[in-house]
Amino acid sequence: MIDLDQHECVGSALEAAMQRWPNEICLIEADRERENCRLTYRDFDARGRSLARALEAHGFGSGERAAIIMSNQSKWLLSAYALFLRGGVLVPLDFKLTGGEHVQLLEHSESRVLVTEYHFWRNITRAHGFARLQLDLVLVTEAPENADLMGARRWEEFYGAGDPAIEARQRRDMACIVYSSGTGGRPKGCVLTHDNYLEQCKALTRLYKFAPGFRYLSVLPTNHAIDFMVGFFGPFVCGATVVHLRTLRPEFVRDAFPRYKITYMALVPMVLKNLERGLRQRIAALPPARRWLVQRLIRLNRALVGNRPNVKLSRFLLRPIHRAFGGHLRMLFVGGAFTEPETLEFFFDLGIPVANGYGLTEAGTVITVNDMRPFRSDSVGKPLPGTDVRIVSPDSEGIGEVAARGRTIMSFYLDDPELTSATIVDGWLMTGDLGRLDRSGHLQLFGRKKNMIVTSGGKNIYPEDIENAFVGIPVKEYCIYAADFLWPERVPASEQLVMVLRLEPGQEFTDALRDELESHNRRLPDFKRIHGFTLWNEDFPRTASMKVKREQLAQEIRSNLQRQTALVEI
Amino acid sequence: MRTQEQTLGEILQLAAEHFKVPREKLTPEDDFFEKLGIDSLQALELLTRLENHFHVELPDYEMQGVSDFRTLAQRIQERL
Numbered sequence: 001m002i003d004l005d006q007h008e009c010v011g012s013a014l015e016a017a018m019q020r021w022p023n024e025i026c027l028i029e030a031d032r033e034r035e036n037c038r039l040t041y042r043d044f045d046a047r048g049r050s051l052a053r054a055l056e057a058h059g060f061g062s063g064e065r066a067a068i069i070m071s072n073q074s075k076w077l078l079s080a081y082a083l084f085l086r087g088g089v090l091v092p093l094d095f096k097l098t099g100g101e102h103v104q105l106l107e108h109s110e111s112r113v114l115v116t117e118y119h120f121w122r123n124i125t126r127a128h129g130f131a132r133l134q135l136d137l138v139l140v141t142e143a144p145e146n147a148d149l150m151g152a153r154r155w156e157e158f159y160g161a162g163d164p165a166i167e168a169r170q171r172r173d174m175a176c177i178v179y180s181s182g183t184g185g186r187p188k189g190c191v192l193t194h195d196n197y198l199e200q201c202k203a204l205t206r207l208y209k210f211a212p213g214f215r216y217l218s219v220l221p222t223n224h225a226i227d228f229m230v231g232f233f234g235p236f237v238c239g240a241t242v243v244h245l246r247t248l249r250p251e252f253v254r255d256a257f258p259r260y261k262i263t264y265m266a267l268v269p270m271v272l273k274n275l276e277r278g279l280r281q282r283i284a285a286l287p288p289a290r291r292w293l294v295q296r297l298i299r300l301n302r303a304l305v306g307n308r309p310n311v312k313l314s315r316f317l318l319r320p321i322h323r324a325f326g327g328h329l330r331m332l333f334v335g336g337a338f339t340e341p342e343t344l345e346f347f348f349d350l351g352i353p354v355a356n357g358y359g360l361t362e363a364g365t366v367i368t369v370n371d372m373r374p375f376r377s378d379s380v381g382k383p384l385p386g387t388d389v390r391i392v393s394p395d396s397e398g399i400g401e402v403a404a405r406g407r408t409i410m411s412f413y414l415d416d417p418e419l420t421s422a423t424i425v426d427g428w429l430m431t432g433d434l435g436r437l438d439r440s441g442h443l444q445l446f447g448r449k450k451n452m453i454v455t456s457g458g459k460n461i462y463p464e465d466i467e468n469a470f471v472g473i474p475v476k477e478y479c480i481y482a483a484d485f486l487w488p489e490r491v492p493a494s495e496q497l498v499m500v501l502r503l504e505p506g507q508e509f510t511d512a513l514r515d516e517l518e519s520h521n522r523r524l525p526d527f528k529r530i531h532g533f534t535l536w537n538e539d540f541p542r543t544a545s546m547k548v549k550r551e552q553l554a555q556e557i558r559s560n561l562q563r564q565t566a567l568v569e570i
Numbered sequence: 571m572r573t574q575e576q577t578l579g580e581i582l583q584l585a586a587e588h589f590k591v592p593r594e595k596l597t598p599e600d601d602f603f604e605k606l607g608i609d610s611l612q613a614l615e616l617l618t619r620l621e622n623h624f625h626v627e628l629p630d631y632e633m634q635g636v637s638d639f640r641t642l643a644q645r646i647q648e649r650l
Contacts, residue, residue, distance in 0.1 A: 031629070071631035096634060119632050247630045249614050274611050526603040526610070526637070 001210070001238040004202045009169035009194040011084030013201075013237050018045035021239040024212045029074040030256065031246040037074055041239075044078065051082035053160030055113070058137055062087035062167040065177065066113035067106055068223070069093045069120050072244050075141050075155060076222045077232055079115040087167025088113075090176045091189075092223035094459075095120055096525075099127030108187045109177050109414065112136045115155065118143035125150045171195035177414055178225065180361035180460055189414035190361045199407040200364040201234050203384045207371055208264070208331065208355065210238035215328070217256055217265040218244045224458065226266045226335050229365040250278055257326040266333035269343070270456040272354065276343050279321075279350070294318075302349045307374035314351020321350055331355055335366060336458025338445070338495075341377035348375050357381055358443060361460075362429055364408035368443045379442035384408070391437055392430070399446050402435040403428040434488075451485040451550065453495035455527040463497055464550075466528055470499070470520045474513065477502045477540050479548050480530060486554055487563035496531035498567055500557060502540060509535060518570055532569040534561060572650060578643035581620060585639070588619050598640040626650060 002020065007013040017026075022042040029036040039047070060066065066083045068090065070076045083090055091109045093102060095117070102124050106114065116124070118140045124130060138152035169175070175194045179187060208230075210216075218231040235242050243260045245253065248271065256262065267275075283294055301317045304310070311330055315322040322329070332347065332354045339356050347354045358380035359366035367389060370381035383389040387406035394400035409429045412420040423430055432450030435443050453461050463480035470478060483496040499517070503509065521529045536557060541549040557566075572580075578598055586593040589606045596605060603613065617628050620642075626649040636642050 032627075071634075095631070098635065117631065119634075123635070247614075248611065249618055249630070250611075251618075270609065270611065522601045522604050525635075529604075 001205055004198045004237065007198060008171050009084070009087075009173065010175055010197050010233065011081070011087070011166070012168060013198065014081055014084060014233070015045075015166070017041060017236050017239065018048075021212060024239050025241045026236060026239075027074050027077060027242050027244070028260065029244045029246070030260070032249075032252050033255065036246075039074070044081070047078050047159075048081035048085065049164055050159040050161075051078060052085040052164035052166075053162055054158050055082060055086050055088075055137075055160075056164045057160050060086055060088060060113055060137065062169070063089060063173070064113070065089045065091055065109055065111045066115065067091040067093050067109060067111040069095050069102060069114065069116040069124075070141070070221070071095050071117065071246060072218050072221045072227065072231075073141075073246055074244055075115070077242070079139075079155075080222070080232070082164075083113075084175075085164060085166050087169050089174045092176060092178060092228065094179070094223050095221055098525075099123035099125075100129065103127045103129045103133060105179055105187055105189075106133055106135070109179075109189060110134075114138045115141075117141050118147060118149075121150065121152055169194055171198065174411075178223075178361050186416070186419070186464075187414075188416070188419065190410040191412050191414055192364060192410050196364050196408050196410065197229075197233060199386060200229060200366075200384075201237060203386050203408070204229060204365065204369075205234055205238060206385060207369060208333075210235045210240040210264075212239035214238070214240040214263040215260050216240060216242050217253075217260065217262040218242055219248055219253060219271070220266055220268065224336065225359065225361055225365045226333065230264065230266050230333055250274065254278075254324070257324070257329065259326070261326045261328040263328050263330050264333065265329075266335070268336045268456065268458040269334060269339040270337075272332065272334050272339065272347075273343055273456070276346050280346075294321075298349050301351055305351065307376075309348070309351070309353040309372050309375060311351060311353075318351055322352075325352065331372075333357070335359060337454045337456050344375075344377040348377070355381075358433075358445060360429070360431055362410045362423065362431075363387075363404055363406075364410070367402075367404045367431070376442055379438070379444050381443065382441045383443070389437065389443060390428070391435060392428075394436070398436040399434055400436075401449050402431045402433045402443065402445075404431060405429065447484050447488055448482065451482050451554070453482045453484070453497060455495070459527050461497065461528055466497060466524065466530065469524050469528075470517070473516055473520060474504075475501050475507070476504045477548075479540060479550065479553060481550075481554060483531065483563065483567065486557055489563075497529070499530045499533040500536050500553070501533050502536050502538070514570065521570065530570070532567045534566040534568065536561075572647075574643055574647045577624070577647050577650070578639060580623065581639055581643055581646070584619055584623055585616055588616055596639065598643070599638055601637045602639060602642075603637055620646065624650065 002013050002016045018041045026041045026044050027039045066088045091111050114135050121140045139155040139158050140152040141155040171194050174191050176192045177189045179189050216235050220227040245256050297317050301314050334354050335357045344354050353372050355370050357366040357369035368381040368383050389404050391400040392403050405428045434446040466480050479500045483498045541552045582596045
């Protein structure tokens, strides 16, 4: 791999990879059974440079910010490479947000350039606040032939001749602004430096080998921290190949494994669970004799492998299963949210180890990962080399807040010194998650200290951000919490949002009110919906400026109401 | 060529069959995630079924943000 210690910035390390493996395939973009493009490192470099030259001619340069809003596809990586060559700061935004949320984050990040897909751009131009945006340049991909581009330019026609001027950056300089959430209220833009990425990449590639010929299947969007690292930067600086698949439909994901001889894939727990369900169904549908045989072989594999993966042995014993995965799969990566131990064990027994980890956007990609030495389904692994983890104020069982320190931790939240000083204390990132370190240094998680949830799709949701969606409901006051924050259960699964309602004096909870709550709830994306409500008979405690004292209210509710009886599902 | 209302009617019928709910319980404005209690991957299953029925391709990334039957019908109608 490229010696990252010799590089000061992401762009320079990527450039070195282009020169080192010009003839290796670096990127394949597939859509269902079609292949849209296949690029060598030389091809990729040429396209990236051409785009960088055009950006330069447009006046885009060092330290300026450019956002990318795209599903997972080749133009994401090409655009990012070009922006890094020009010394730009990348703002990778989640394409699943609404147009309004995109406007808010574009404004907050002060992005001057936007690279996006045509249909996302259409939504942005129709969103409230669009007129306020100060974008110098918008590049849209895949716009229909006669489409009104609304001031944007076609990405496919935006290129320049000749070599661009490369803008070198220092390790301490800002590389990316990554939003961890807070789109409805307070945007949390994590500022990550080139040093953060270079160090994270060095540590991860030490644990999980990438090399020319290795193929990573990318189904997560590259704005996702995991995909950025193991589906872009990591494989590129090792000469490996990234295969983008632009659909999550199980039949095409299944086909991609053998077609592209996939070595690694990263996914979120929801997709992993779906893969598990499909495999279980296929095993259950086998004729009885074959099913019996497969189950015996799975048991034999488990007995022989023990607690350290032996992929060669598993491939031999469970050949049909491994053949369905292309016969080259070494490991799956899962992260972004809690994964059930049973799912990890299911795949491990099949000889397909799943490396689960734990991370926050604030910490780059991951803080801890399972290195499989040995396999453990009850932990989120050990701290990444170079990262220190400690438990703050542990209770009698050793459970306390997880804090992390190291060179992968973000510098600060953009334009939010108050939040930064509450989150990074004496150099330690206070994660807000509750955990325990066992004797072997493995971290186990037990829920959250923070009022937030993480969905199985890996999205952070802050309840405060959801409250705006319920403005106008006919009650005296309301407040939204993560159910586990109100009533800690110490089980990091099935996270839910709950609304606390204070009715007007004499007001009854009626079917009409329930209908109204459901109606507001339906307008939210499915992962942001409240799960239920609870009625509270006292006025909410408020500050002098009339803000709800959330912590105090939560304590009062915790002491007076039981989750089982007070929470009414809607 | 189908009208948009016909397309909508067929979508509702197929969704009801696929997720085994009475057709009369579904209305055009329903949010299908909510009404059918499905997640995004199950919604993709429905899209595949609709693609096979209408002989159109509905890219996942262009369906982002579509959650009610009427908008879904519009997107399909544009491709017929």
